[in-house]
Amino acid sequence: MFIDFLDLVFLGNILLEKIGYIVDLKPVIAMLKPFAQFCFVAFLLMLPLTGFSQKLEKMMVDKFSNDTTKRTTMERIGAVDSFSSPEANYLNAGVTKAGDVIFLDIELDATTINNYYFTVSNGDNLLLKLADNSVIKLTNLNDPNTYKDRIKHGFIEREYFIANMAYAITNFQIDDLMASDVVAIRVETDGGHFDFDVKPKGNAVLKKTFKLIRGK
Numbered sequence: 001m002f003i004d005f006l007d008l009v010f011l012g013n014i015l016l017e018k019i020g021y022i023v024d025l026k027p028v029i030a031m032l033k034p035f036a037q038f039c040f041v042a043f044l045l046m047l048p049l050t051g052f053s054q055k056l057e058k059m060m061v062d063k064f065s066n067d068t069t070k071r072t073t074m075e076r077i078g079a080v081d082s083f084s085s086p087e088a089n090y091l092n093a094g095v096t097k098a099g100d101v102i103f104l105d106i107e108l109d110a111t112t113i114n115n116y117y118f119t120v121s122n123g124d125n126l127l128l129k130l131a132d133n134s135v136i137k138l139t140n141l142n143d144p145n146t147y148k149d150r151i152k153h154g155f156i157e158r159e160y161f162i163a164n165m166a167y168a169i170t171n172f173q174i175d176d177l178m179a180s181d182v183v184a185i186r187v188e189t190d191g192g193h194f195d196f197d198v199k200p201k202g203n204a205v206l207k208k209t210f211k212l213i214r215g216k
Contacts, residue, residue: 056212071096072209074107078185078196081153087114090153091185091196093206095213096166102174102213103166104138108187108194112148112159118189119144119163125188126167130180138167144190163189174210182206 060069071094078091092107106126110118121144128136146163165187181203187194198206 067099069096069098070213071105072212074105075205075209076153077202077205078198079153080196087111088153088156088158089115089194089196091187091194093209095209097213102169102171103141104169106165106167106187108163108165109151109153109160110162110194112161115161116191117146117148117161118191119146120165120187120189124165124190126165127186127188128177128182129184129186130176131183132180134176134180136169136173136176138169138173140165140167142166174214178207178210 055073057071057073060071061067062069074092074094076090077093079089081088081090088109088111090109092109094105096103096105104126108120120140120142122141124140126138126140128138130136142165144163146161148159148161150157150159151162181200182198183203185196185198187196
């Protein structure tokens with residue numbers, strides 16, 4: 001006896017969330033015959049479930065000034081993805097502490113198939129919407145650096161526009177973020193914006209990242 005259709009969808013979605021995919025498998029599994037459905041979920045079970053394993057990188061020390069820089073790895077916190085479409089956007093985050101200044105590092109990967117070339121300039125904002133409907137606004141301090149490359153997210157390789165930003169964040173703003181949950185993020189660009197819903201897993205990544213950088 002094969003697993004019930006809805007059970008397959010539920011199991012498949014849980015497995016994909018563990019490796020960083022937030023997608024709806026219902027239209028994919030619905031197109032498959034029962035045996036193919038079973039094989040598809042068996043394939044998902046063989047995927048490495050290693051998403052969201054952020055950690056501190058080796059601390060760097062400036063030999064002249066003795067200033068220290070701590071940085072976490074970049075991990076996915078949001079995604080707009082679908083197995084039924086080649087379109088996909090991903091949001092990755094990490095934190096850097098240089099001396100007493102803390103930056104929320106953001107990498108935005110947007111597929112070239114459904115996005116025009118974009119830039120994020122020094123002064124553009126990042127908006128973090130919290131569960132209480134308040135918004136934390138951060139300002140990018142990086143110059144525009146968007147480039148194009150083919151990269152693999154999970155087991156699917158696509159061509160992306162990739163931009164890296166550094167947003168200064170205060171300890172008061174971090175306290176607000178830690179006291180609530182981030183439910184959505186808007187990345188403002190020079191010509192528009194990208195919106196991402198943040199699921200509990202992505203919110204947990206953000207909170208753990210700031211705990212790592214604070215040493216708590």
